[in-house]
Amino acid sequence: MPLRLPRLLAGALFALLSLLVPRLVHAQLVITNKTTFVRLDNQGRETQSEHQRRGLQPFGINLQDCRDNQRLRLAITVSDVTPGDVIEAWATDQGADCSDSNQRISPVAKCYQIRSVNIPALANTTAEISVREAIAGLPGQQQLDADGCRRAQAKMSVSVQIMLFRGGTTGTAAGKDTLELPVKTQGPVPLAGVRVQPGNGNLGISFQNVGEAGVEDLTKVYAFCDREPKPAGGSGATEEIVCDDAGTVTDDSGDVVDAGDVDANCRTVTTPGSGAGSIPTPGPGFADNGVACKNAAFTAEDGSRITPDAKFQATYACGEAGGTTATSISAAPIDNNTIVAIAIAAEDSFGNVGELSDPLCQFGEETGDFWNRYRQAGGESGGGFCAIGPDGMPAASFAALGVAIVVGMSIVRRKKGSR
Known part of the structure; x- marks a missing residue:
């Protein structure tokens, strides 16, 4: 009988600990804005990704998000x-x-830490996830810069796990x-x-589309124009200041006044590198x-291809075509008789x-416009295919003839000078 009380106390204590220990070890942590989290730019200002603006993949990460060094603000309870x-x-x-x-x-670990998040736990708090850290991947904690964003794994799904310790x-x-x-x-x-054909104040661009039949994820094609193109310097290009020697100057008696140590006409000379x-x-x-x-504008310093960023697009974009099956774009405005x-x-x-x-150079010209050439060749827009021309021929026949004449004029005129 005297031992019964301690046993009862021990049993009660065990039951109490059974209730308390799980409560002490486990807690409920919830990200409350998984599909509506706030994006911040590298200055801490709220922003949106390009695909968010278009209603595409509102929670995804693209190249520009990484280049912009965005952070994702998560609300946590x-x-x-x-x-x-x-x-x-x-x-x-x-x-x-x-x-x-x-x-x-462990040596076989498959997780990597997002070091921008290590904060005291509160009942309600926020955590800001660095996009670059989130997509850096293994092996371990590699730091991505704007250029390194291109070298990240092309396509993947990243599981960001917010944990309480x-x-x-x-x-x-x-x-x-x-x-x-x-x-x-x-x-x-x-x-x-890609082909670029001349027009009057514009250039017509045609290309083979790779988005047909779902071969490639493609929703839009942009045209970029460098209206004042300068040659790419190539790898290892150098610049030096070169001055013409003033020469030896003598007076009337033949005495040397200047032995040529005075330089004139100084200028910077660029020696192109390879490529x-x-x-x-x-x-x-x-x-x-x-x-x-x-x-130079469309060629990287190492000679590789350029992947346009937002700044490049704002500077050089001159036309676009939407959809997955587009095969042509009109680039405008273009100054005639000027290389672009x-x-x-x-x-x-x-x-x-x-x-x-690969860049192509072309120039616009007034006679490069098809309808101007057609009209100059005597063509007129009829009232439809039922219109009848001289000798009872349909107007459509004249139109076809006009097309042939105009195209022939263009080819002859442009190639005439090369003979």
């Missing part, structure tokens, strides 16, 4: 917060459960919630078969489909613009 609790963010692109310490700190310990997380981020950082491949470009001159003999050229460098690039549904096509 935590139940049963205790003193010393901390919130950390970890990520994986391999489907791992980051709450397991083996996936964070009791008392700052690094064992198993006491609470966790996950934000799944689709990531795509490379746009469509460069378009091929230097050139810009053609407009005139007779110029190819009707454009001439391959290599301008042209390149195009396609955009995908994430808002990623792909690499530029």
Whole structure:
């Protein structure tokens, strides 16, 4: 009988601990704005991604988001917060459960830490996720800069896992919630078969579309115009100041007044490096489909292709075509008889613009406009295919003849000078 009371107390204590321990170890952590989180630019101002503006993939990450060094502000609620609790963010692109310490700190870990998040736990708080850290991936904590964003894995799904740790310990997380981020950082491949034909104040661009039949994720094609093209310097280009020697000057008696140590006409001379470009001159003999050229604005310093960013688009965009089956764009406005460098690039549904096509140079001219040429050749717009011309021939026959004459005039005129 005397032992019964201690046994009862022990049983009660065990029952109490059974209720308390899970409460101390486990907590509920919830990200409350998974599909409506706020995006911040690198100055901390609220912003939107390009695909958000278009209503496409509102929660995804594209190349420009990485280049802009965006952060994602997540709203978090935590139940049963205790003193010393901390919130950390970890990520994986391999489907791992980051709450397991083996996936964070062991030699075979598949999770990497987003170091921009390590904050005291509160019942209601926010965490700002660095886009660059989130998509950096393994191996370990590589830091991405604006150029490095292009070299991130082309397409993946990143699981950002927000976790609560009791008392700052690094064992198993006491609470966790996950934000799944689709990531795509490379746009469509460069378009091929590009031709640039002259017009009156515009240039007509045609190309082979790779978006047909779902072969490529393509929603838009942009034209880019460099209206004052300068040759690409190539790799290893150098600049030096060169001055002409004033020469030896003597007076009337033949005595030397200046031995030529005075320099004149100083100027900067650029010596092109390997792979230097050139810009053609407009005139007779110029190819009707454009001439391959290599301008500095559309060629990277190492000679590689450029992937346009937002600043590049704002500077050089001169036309666009939507849809997945477009095969032509009109680039305008263009000053006639002035060489323009042209390149195009396609955009995908994430808002990623792909690499530029090889640049072509072309110039506009008044007679480059088809209808002007057609009218100058005597063509008129009839009232329809029922109109009858001389000798009872349909007006459509005259139109076809006019097309042949105009095209022939263009080819002869442009090639005449090359003979």
